[in-house]
Amino acid sequence: MRNGSLARLQRRPEAWLLAVIIVAGALLSAAAPGFLTLANLVDLLETYSVQSIMAMGLFVVLVSGGIDISFAATASVAQYVAVILATQAGMPGIVAIGAGLLIGIVLGCLNAALIHFVRITSIIATIAMMSVTFSLLMYFSGGRSLYNLPDWWTDRIVFWQTENADGDLTRITLPIVMMFAAALLTWLFMTRTKIGRQLYAMGGNPEAARRVGVNIGLLHFVAYGFLGFMAAVGGLLQAHRVGESVPNAMYNTELSVLSAAVLGGASLTGGIGTVPGVLLGIVLLAMLQNGLNLLGVSSYFFQIVIGLTILISTSITVMSARQRRRHRNPSQPPGSADTSREASKTPLAPRQETARG
Amino acid sequence: MAESASPADAGLNALMTRLRSGAPGGSPGLLALLVVLVAGFSVSIPGFASGATLQSFMLQLPLLGLLSLAMVVPLITGGLNLAIIATTNQCAMLMVFVMRTLLTPEAGNATLLGVILLALLAGLLLCVAIGLVTGALIAYTGVHPILVTLGTKSLIDGISIYLTRGQAQSGIPDIFARAGTALVLGIPVSFLVLAGAAYLLGLVLRKTPFGISCAMIGSNIEATRFSAIDTRRVLVGVYTLSSVMCFVAALVSLALFNSASADYGQSYLLVTILAAVLGGVDPFGGFGKVSGLMIALAILQVISSGFNQLGLSPYLTAAIWGLVLIAVMAVQTIRPYLSFGRRR
Numbered sequence: 027m028r029n030g031s032l033a034r035l036q037r038r039p040e041a042w043l044l045a046v047i048i049v050a051g052a053l054l055s056a057a058a059p060g061f062l063t064l065a066n067l068v069d070l071l072e073t074y075s076v077q078s079i080m081a082m083g084l085f086v087v088l089v090s091g092g093i094d095i096s097f098a099a100t101a102s103v104a105q106y107v108a109v110i111l112a113t114q115a116g117m118p119g120i121v122a123i124g125a126g127l128l129i130g131i132v133l134g135c136l137n138a139a140l141i142h143f144v145r146i147t148s149i150i151a152t153i154a155m156m157s158v159t160f161s162l163l164m165y166f167s168g169g170r171s172l173y174n175l176p177d178w179w180t181d182r183i184v185f186w187q188t189e190n191a192d193g194d195l196t197r198i199t200l201p202i203v204m205m206f207a208a209a210l211l212t213w214l215f216m217t218r219t220k221i222g223r224q225l226y227a228m229g230g231n232p233e234a235a236r237r238v239g240v241n242i243g244l245l246h247f248v249a250y251g252f253l254g255f256m257a258a259v260g261g262l263l264q265a266h267r268v269g270e271s272v273p274n275a276m277y278n279t280e281l282s283v284l285s286a287a288v289l290g291g292a293s294l295t296g297g298i299g300t301v302p303g304v305l306l307g308i309v310l311l312a313m314l315q316n317g318l319n320l321l322g323v324s325s326y327f328f329q330i331v332i333g334l335t336i337l338i339s340t341s342i343t344v345m346s347a348r349q350r351r352r353h354r355n356p357s358q359p360p361g362s363a364d365t366s367r368e369a370s371k372t373p374l375a376p377r378q379e380t381a382r383g
Numbered sequence: 384m385a386e387s388a389s390p391a392d393a394g395l396n397a398l399m400t401r402l403r404s405g406a407p408g409g410s411p412g413l414l415a416l417l418v419v420l421v422a423g424f425s426v427s428i429p430g431f432a433s434g435a436t437l438q439s440f441m442l443q444l445p446l447l448g449l450l451s452l453a454m455v456v457p458l459i460t461g462g463l464n465l466a467i468i469a470t471t472n473q474c475a476m477l478m479v480f481v482m483r484t485l486l487t488p489e490a491g492n493a494t495l496l497g498v499i500l501l502a503l504l505a506g507l508l509l510c511v512a513i514g515l516v517t518g519a520l521i522a523y524t525g526v527h528p529i530l531v532t533l534g535t536k537s538l539i540d541g542i543s544i545y546l547t548r549g550q551a552q553s554g555i556p557d558i559f560a561r562a563g564t565a566l567v568l569g570i571p572v573s574f575l576v577l578a579g580a581a582y583l584l585g586l587v588l589r590k591t592p593f594g595i596s597c598a599m600i601g602s603n604i605e606a607t608r609f610s611a612i613d614t615r616r617v618l619v620g621v622y623t624l625s626s627v628m629c630f631v632a633a634l635v636s637l638a639l640f641n642s643a644s645a646d647y648g649q650s651y652l653l654v655t656i657l658a659a660v661l662g663g664v665d666p667f668g669g670f671g672k673v674s675g676l677m678i679a680l681a682i683l684q685v686i687s688s689g690f691n692q693l694g695l696s697p698y699l700t701a702a703i704w705g706l707v708l709i710a711v712m713a714v715q716t717i718r719p720y721l722s723f724g725r726r727r
Binding site: 093095140144145146149150151153154156157158160161162164165278281284285288324326327328329330331332333334335336337340341344345 | 463465520524525526527529530531533534535536537538539540541542544545548549649653654656657660696698699700701702704705706708709712713716
């Protein structure tokens with residue numbers, strides 16, 4: 027094993043991902059002339075902006091060693107309530123948006139409370155919460171969409187635009203700017219703040235983190251609350267993009283966002299992952315979908331490609347990691363997402379209280 | 384529950400002890416919840432406690448039940464199989480395809496029987512193949528089961544949708560529909576299939592070396608490896624068994640819908656996990672019984688039937704399911720503190 031920056035780079039899943047993206051991009055631009063144009067790339071960014079914002083939130087939860095399936099439901103609820111406040115209660119924009127974001131944070135904190143105080147595994151707690159929140163949304167909304175959004179919500183906000191020779195407009199719009207803002211915020215939060223570093227520590231080894239004085243309870247609330255906030259931002263932006271609020275529009279996007287985050291090297295066992303990696307994961311999925319479309323491949327084929335991409339990339343990542351380091355446990359235990367969180371595994375024995383104060 | 388002719392109170396005491404310790408699945412709380420629910424609905428809804436309700440109950444439960452059985456096996460080993468719905472649908476489609484292409488309207492009974500057997504064989508082989516591949520990926524690459532099965536789910540669904548262009552596939556001999564709704568002693572055949580599958584799976588998990596290995600892997604995979612058990616082979620077996628359960632579920636779904644499509648039952652995926660956890664299967668693996676799962680399924684179905692007869696929205700039912708799960712988990716967490724006080 028060479029010790030140099032190049033060798034270090036080779037060990038990063040992000041580097042592999044970038045290589046794959048460059049190769050795929052080169053192939054696609056050679057095969058489909060419309061692929062590598064500014065208009066197409068900007069269009070791609072906008073299409074995937076909402077999913078990227080949610081993936082940023084999910085990434086934080088994954089790093090902390092948990093998993094959350096409920097964020098798409100959270101986004102839908104936040105969006106719908108905000109739209110109702112804006113249209114039927116005639117609230118000013120700031121109130122409607124604030125309420126939407128608050129709902130996101132509260133639902134995220136509810137997840138954290140179930141996980142931390144009631145000791146339900148994160149995957150189970152969030153599936154249950156998803157079932158509750160999404161079903162209640164469908165029940166109260168009756169599945170009806172809202173179309174009469176106020177103008178301040180649906181008007182395109184353009185930060186920069188350019189016109190090429192054919193007169194095609196290319197616009198950098200609000201969703202794209204928000205996506206980069208969310209990525210930057212998450213990156214700063216995870217790499218430059220104490221809490222962010224503690225989240226990595228907690229995901230890597232919760233027991234060790236607890237013993238060096240990391241406040242695990244607080245971190246749960248921070249991670250899931252942050253995801254709830256990001257989900258709400260995504261939900262509000264989704265309504266801004268499409269100009270309507272459909273209660274089940276974002277239903278079933280959980281797994282594709284999860285795939286993107288995981289492709290980008292965020293580990294489900296916690297403690298590993300970077301913001302650029304997650305973004306690259308989304309870029310790869312977006313490129314594949316867009317490129318296949320331009321090549322005239324049936325859109326039915328796309329899901330097959332996603333499935334293969336997930337299987338191949340995760341296998342390569344894990345196997346190369348295993349060859350690299352002779353772990354004490356050569357195979358990652360196929361346990362659930364946060365096996366080590368629980369002090370005791372017997373359901374009937376009283377679980378040890380985490381030390382408080 | 385045949386109490387011999389002993390004095391009444393002694394008999395009652397014996398019964399109570401047996402209920403406390405030996406309730407199926409060791410979950411007297413769940414049983415009590417089920418009884419309370421049935422009693423409550425019977426009192427509040429006229430006509431709830433009737434044969435008709437029981438019939439519909441037995442017709443609706445099998446598909447969800449079999450899918451939950453497919454989910455339980457990996458759950459006990461601390462894994463997860465997100466591809467069960469995709470596997471079930473693809474298997475059902477393959478069987479429809481075989482029957483549709485090989486059957487002519489003027490085919491005799493012998494041909495019919497032969498083709499149906501061939502279709503079943505094809506479906507079973509497909510499920511075994513999917514299970515083997517999934518299991519091998521999980522066991523030999525060490526990738527998290529959630530990821531592997533997320534990938535296989537996407538792949539299988541993708542192939543199904545690509546080949547059928549998203550259309551539902553129909554045109555199977557009506558013997559299927561007839562067999563699905565036929566009654567044996569007043570019990571729908573599909574329910575008997577569920578009962579048989581649950582009984583067999585329970586036996587496998589409790590009495591065979593394979594089943595014990597599964598629980599051991601769920602408890603501690605490293606320790607299991609060091610006790611000279613080939614954990615990789617067991618894991619391959621686990622996901623194969625899970626897929627074979629999907630084959631049975633595919634049969635029931637064919638009888639139920641009389642067709643096959645890539646998007647049937649997609650909403651069941653997370654419900655199966657809820658049902659298993661509600662039935663006392665530890666999501667960290669190592670603990671869980673099929674009997675507990677069956678009681679949990681009965682609870683979910685009773686809630687669903689009762690709400691349905693009250694005229695409430697199915698969405699409300701799904702919300703209540705989630706709340707029931709959270710409540711049961713909360714009680715499980717709090718219970719030790721209630722009975723023993725704080726332990727240091």
